[in-house]
Amino acid sequence: MKVYKFGGASVNSADAVRNMADIVRKHMESEPLVVVVSAMGKTTNLLERLVPGASAKGESEALREQLEKYHRDIANNLIPNNEAVQQVISRWLASMDHTIERLQGSADRYNYNYDQVVCHGELLSTSIISHYLNHMGIRTKWVDAREIVSTDNHFREGKVNWEKTQCNVDALVADFMDFDVILTQGFIGGTADGSTTTLGREGSDYSASILAYCLNAENITIWKDVPGFLNADPKYFKDTVKIQQIPYNEAIELAYYGASVIHPKTVKPIQNKGITLFIRSFITSDCEGSSIGDYRTILPETPLYIFKNNQILISIFPKDFSFIAEDNLQIIFGILSELGIRVNMMQNSALSFSICIDNNAQLTSMLVDRLQRSFHVRYNENLQLVTIRYYNQAVIDSIVAGRPILLEQRSRSTEQLIVPTKG
Ligand code: ASP
Numbered sequence: 001m002k003v004y005k006f007g008g009a010s011v012n013s014a015d016a017v018r019n020m021a022d023i024v025r026k027h028m029e030s031e032p033l034v035v036v037v038s039a040m041g042k043t044t045n046l047l048e049r050l051v052p053g054a055s056a057k058g059e060s061e062a063l064r065e066q067l068e069k070y071h072r073d074i075a076n077n078l079i080p081n082n083e084a085v086q087q088v089i090s091r092w093l094a095s096m097d098h099t100i101e102r103l104q105g106s107a108d109r110y111n112y113n114y115d116q117v118v119c120h121g122e123l124l125s126t127s128i129i130s131h132y133l134n135h136m137g138i139r140t141k142w143v144d145a146r147e148i149v150s151t152d153n154h155f156r157e158g159k160v161n162w163e164k165t166q167c168n169v170d171a172l173v174a175d176f177m178d179f180d181v182i183l184t185q186g187f188i189g190g191t192a193d194g195s196t197t198t199l200g201r202e203g204s205d206y207s208a209s210i211l212a213y214c215l216n217a218e219n220i221t222i223w224k225d226v227p228g229f230l231n232a233d234p235k236y237f238k239d240t241v242k243i244q245q246i247p248y249n250e251a252i253e254l255a256y257y258g259a260s261v262i263h264p265k266t267v268k269p270i271q272n273k274g275i276t277l278f279i280r281s282f283i284t285s286d287c288e289g290s291s292i293g294d295y296r297t298i299l300p301e302t303p304l305y306i307f308k309n310n311q312i313l314i315s316i317f318p319k320d321f322s323f324i325a326e327d328n329l330q331i332i333f334g335i336l337s338e339l340g341i342r343v344n345m346m347q348n349s350a351l352s353f354s355i356c357i358d359n360n361a362q363l364t365s366m367l368v369d370r371l372q373r374s375f376h377v378r379y380n381e382n383l384q385l386v387t388i389r390y391y392n393q394a395v396i397d398s399i400v401a402g403r404p405i406l407l408e409q410r411s412r413s414t415e416q417l418i419v420p421t422k423g
């Protein structure tokens with residue numbers, strides 16, 4: 001079996017969904033194709049603002065309306081005046097409204113609330129697309145990923161229970177054979193007690209990898225709006241180079257540092273089974289893309305750049321001027337782990353400990369609040385974290401472009417710096 005993953009940009013309009021369906025039709029084989037789909041366009045960003053406590057009431061109402069109109073318009077464009085597809089949209093919206101209602105007043109359970117609300121993006125997108133594919137004569141089975149991808153209750157970063165997930169896949173696979181396409185959601189999973197979890201932002205790649213692992217898939221293809229794995233995000237860089245071949249371990253490193261092309265956890269499962277992962281463009285779908293596989297070196301060899309914006313650098317000082325020692329670090333990491341905050345870079349000095357994290361307004365303020373009970377805290381916002389693999393000095397200078405460097409770390413192959421975002 002093969003696994004395809006389509007991200008938000010590949011299904012962000014009715015035309016995009018038609019294009020996606022064309023790609024699927026062209027690649028249908030005797031065995032069913034397993035297709036993993038994200039929420040449409042920027043829906044997840046919108047849903048984040050509907051999590052209880054994230055927005056003022058008036059704003060929530062406007063966003064809720066925008067969400068409904070966006071999905072209904074796409075569905076109506078794909079299958080005009082179709083009762084069934086509009087009904088399934090109503091059903092998911094009602095489920096979302098009910099969930100938000102139920103969770104009002106418990107803003108302190110942010111991570112749990114987040115997953116119960118935000119999952120509706122993928123549920124909506126896959127339901128609409130499933131109706132459309134069937135409408136186009138592609139026999140499609142819609143599967144609820146929460147009943148397959150079994151996780152613990154680490155909300156916003158669910159940890160996969162591989163044994164259970166394998167059992168779930170094994171139990172379902174016999175039912176797959178009568179279909180052309182098995183369609184499911186990326187990003188979401190479920191706990192033993194029926195709560196929804198998510199696997200971390202951009203987690204749909206990881207979902208595809210989990211399924212490929214459990215199905216012993218031949219390969220995975222991630223369809224993106226870029227022609228493959230580029231040496232930098234074209235948003236920040238004019239002359240990008242397409243990387244043809246990436247060894248599994250290099251891909252893990254790049255993803256760990258935040259290469260937005262693939263979710264960090266995606267590679268390990270497929271590496272364990274020697275499954276090759278292709279990254280191809282849904283725009284130029286006949287072109288060859290990049291592949292991640294069992295290779296010895298990266299090809300071609302070139303510096304690789306990873307930019308992370310909207311970073312905040314938090315410096316933590318003990319109140320009693322004692323050195324930051326292990327017991328203080330234990331407190332700090334305990335708080336970070338409790339809040340589910342991932343550290344992108346950190347540095348210890350005699351008097352302070354600094355961490356660079358993604359600046360999520362709600363979580364940052366909870367974090368600062370908790371830290372201030374035990375420490376003095378200072379922070380710098382609007383920063384950019386730049387990672388350069390296979391750097392040289394000329395390359396570093398051109399990236400820094402005269403900006404002050406707030407923190408820098410260098411190893412043999414990797415340079416990381418934190419600088420103010422370009423004005
Ligand atoms: N929809 C989720 C997100 O935007 C998951 C994904 O796209 O991979 O983060």
Ligand code: MG
Nearest residue numbers: 007008038202
């Ligand atoms: Mg995405």
